[in-house]
Amino acid sequence: xxxxxxxxxxxxxxPAPRGNRNRSARTGGFASKITVNALLLLGCAYMxxxxxxxxxxxxxNASDLYATxxxxxxxxxxxxxxxxxxxxxxGVFLRWMANSMFYAAFGAVFGGLISVMAGYAFDKFQFRxxxxxxxxxxxxVLIPNxxxxxxxxxxASVFGITNTIWAILxxxxxxxxxxxxxxxxxxAYVPAETLEAARVDGAGPVRSxxxxxxxxxxxxxxxxxxxxxxxxxxxxxxxxxxxxxxxLLPVSVGISIWQGYSLPQPExxxxxxxxxxxxxxxxxxxxxxxxxxxxxxxxAGSVK
Numbered sequence: 001x002x003x004x005x006x007x008x009x010x011x012x013x014x015p016a017p018r019g020n021r022n023r024s025a026r027t028g029g030f031a032s033k034i035t036v037n038a039l040l041l042l043g044c045a046y047m048x049x050x051x052x053x054x055x056x057x058x059x060x061n062a063s064d065l066y067a068t069x070x071x072x073x074x075x076x077x078x079x080x081x082x083x084x085x086x087x088x089x090x091g092v093f094l095r096w097m098a099n100s101m102f103y104a105a106f107g108a109v110f111g112g113l114i115s116v117m118a119g120y121a122f123d124k125f126q127f128r129x130x131x132x133x134x135x136x137x138x139x140x141v142l143i144p145n146x147x148x149x150x151x152x153x154x155x156a157s158v159f160g161i162t163n164t165i166w167a168i169l170x171x172x173x174x175x176x177x178x179x180x181x182x183x184x185x186x187x188a189y190v191p192a193e194t195l196e197a198a199r200v201d202g203a204g205p206v207r208s209x210x211x212x213x214x215x216x217x218x219x220x221x222x223x224x225x226x227x228x229x230x231x232x233x234x235x236x237x238x239x240x241x242x243x244x245x246x247x248l249l250p251v252s253v254g255i256s257i258w259q260g261y262s263l264p265q266p267e268x269x270x271x272x273x274x275x276x277x278x279x280x281x282x283x284x285x286x287x288x289x290x291x292x293x294x295x296x297x298x299x300a301g302s303v304k
Contacts, residue, residue, distance in 0.1 A: 119182020
């Protein structure tokens with residue numbers, strides 16, 4: 001009888017049942033949703049809780065501020081705090097708010113327009129050293145604003161404009177990040193064919209920009225202006241170094257002065273908190289009024 005070699009069949013891997021795959025997909029999707037929602041909740045809490053504390057604290061007097069919980073009401077004192085803020089030093093807080101509004105609006109309108117014009121030129125025009133100049137703009141994005149305060153103060157002192165509004169207005173016209181965004185918006189919103197048709201009809205570069213380019217880039221312009229408004233409103237180091245006259249100070253620097261007074265005089269503490277809450281209101285109004293343009297600007301180039 002001849003020996004026969006017996007071979008076992010090789011084990012083959014079978015695909016997992018369809019029910020198991022669907023269950024795994026559902027489990028993975030559920031876990032990812034939980035993770036994303038948890039991160040969103042943490043982000044919302046990080047942004048909302050300080051403002052919420054500011055609201056509760058502004059309704060308390062100096063004694064209740066330390067005797068009650070962080071997110072609880074004390075004896076109603078909100079309107080008294082607002083009146084104290086407005087009447088302090090002959091209404092200097094209103095002057096600070098007006099200064100901040102003027103500085104921020106000037107930077108948003110004119111600084112945003114300069115950024116849009118520069119970004120449009122980088123995108124649509126061809127000139128020698130174009131990419132090198134744009135590289136310098138990108139380097140400017142990486143430099144923090146606080147690092148440029150001292151050099152700008154030295155330049156302002158040379159021209160004799162320190163302690164004047166021009167020491168604040170001229171620097172806010174330059175926004176490298178706005179130039180970068182404007183180039184992206186120009187590439188997404190302004191077709192080259194449209195500008196070519198305008199040139200055939202006899203429109204020059206300036207007329208083409210203001211008649212076609214700027215209206216098409218309006219969502220981007222609003223977005224850049226909004227970022228510039230917030231940046232100038234929250235700017236602290238530049239006016240702190242440039243300005244000495246209290247009547248020229250923005251609200252951010254003015255409240256910091258009151259904060260220094262609150263150490264020997266605790267009655268200034270509710271005023272600092274209430275003034276901080278009032279200083280947030282213009283930013284909220286700006287975001288609410290420009291929300292539609294801002295959302296459409298953020299989706300530039302997302303769909304082709």
